[in-house]
């Protein structure tokens with residue numbers, strides 16, 4: 725599905741991501757863990773095209789991505805839920821989700837967010853897709869409600885629906901469980917399991933090792949921008965390098 729080959733990115737001479745290579749199989753759930761500042765979010769931004777790489781190549785289903793802008797990559801089936809993704813609180817849940825489809829539609833994300841006049845036919849189709857995505861994450865009944873009224877856990881599901889509205893084959897989730905209470909985490913974990921069962925390929929950045937261990941087929945561990953370990957959750961947790969760099973007492 726996705727191949728990252730020797731990718732590096734530095735800021736002011738300091739590597740945020742250094743010579744990282746990954747191969748994500750179709751239908752795989754890949755966890756990305758590592759201490760603060762390890763380069764996890766930067767890696768996602770390199771994959772989505774929100775940041776250009778200094779070196780290396782990224783390809784999706786053998787299509788080289790390096791020269792493609794984020795919306796072109798989205799068009800190839802890649803969708804991201806950013807860390808702390810924005811909720812338009814005064815808009816309805818459906819409208820919040822429709823914003824996601826505009827990354828693939830003719831009208832842009834900004835126009836959607838500002839509610840500029842869209843193309844009508846596009847708009848009907850996008851509303852239909854948004855309702856489908858909302859039903860998929862269990863928020864069908866909330867479509868017409870103001871997004872700001874949703875509890876945090878359901879706002880997170882709404883953001884997943886926003887990403888699903890673009891009909892991705894690869895879904896990137898950057899710390900989707902952060903700030904959620906135990907019951908909300910559990911609901912999100914079940915949703916991610918269901919999406920995986922539907923055949924979606926998933927990349928998941930998460931600090932909560934138990935959460936990522938439960939969901940990931942394989943885990944990649946970053947430290948100081950480099951991959952220091954990769955394997956099944958069991959292999960990674962047993963790796964002495966990982967224990968000293970990251971897991972510490974949590975292992």
Ligand SMILES: Nc1ncnc2c1ncn2[C@@H]1O[C@H](COP(=O)(O)OP(=O)(O)OP(=O)(O)O)[C@@H](O)[C@H]1O
Pocket residue numbers: 735739740758759760761762763764765766767
């Ligand atoms: N736009 C930027 N400008 C300058 N430095 C940056 C930028 N983005 C990231 N960095 C630096 O790159 C390194 C990696 O940051 P990144 O946010 O990718 O780590 P992370 O593993 O996602 O961390 P966290 O778990 O805290 O979210 C850090 O040292 C960070 O300060």
